[in-house]
Amino acid sequence: MSILLVWMMIGVSLMIYLACRYLDLIESELSGCSYVRDNQLNFSSAGFLGRLLRTCLASNMLMMPGIFVRRGVADASEISRFPRRIKIKMLISWGGLMASTILFFVLHNILKF
Incomplete structure (x- = not known):
């Protein structure tokens, strides 16, 4: 459990x-x-937390571009031209954060019983 907290941090x-x-x-x-x-x-206008939230939301869009393009809120050409190095950093950090959070809650509920 503690290793998941470390990965989340x-x-x-x-x-x-x-x-x-x-x-x-x-x-x-x-x-x-x-x-x-x-x-x-x-x-x-939300300050630092707003910046963090905007980064997470942009990472989410880059992780699942098809959904956002189909809904008409994202431009497929801009997503494909996005700098690869930053995209990889964003996807690794956002994907790792989501995976460790989900695993933390799943394991917490399994070990609770």
Whole structure:
């Protein structure tokens, strides 16, 4: 259980780093996506947590682009042109964070009984 908490903390730390370092680049590269623009408008006044949330939401869009393109809130050409190095960092940190969180709750419920 404690190793999952460590992985969750690493995932959160990586997302914080990405939010501080790359959020402006991420939003400029995905400026044609209404999903990113709307999140920027909604959460820009939320301070640091807003930056972190916008980074996580952009990572979610990059992880499952088909859903967002079908709904018409993302531009497929911008997603395909997105810088590969940043995309890999975002997907690893967001995917690791989600996987460790899900595993934590599943194992917690299994071991509770």
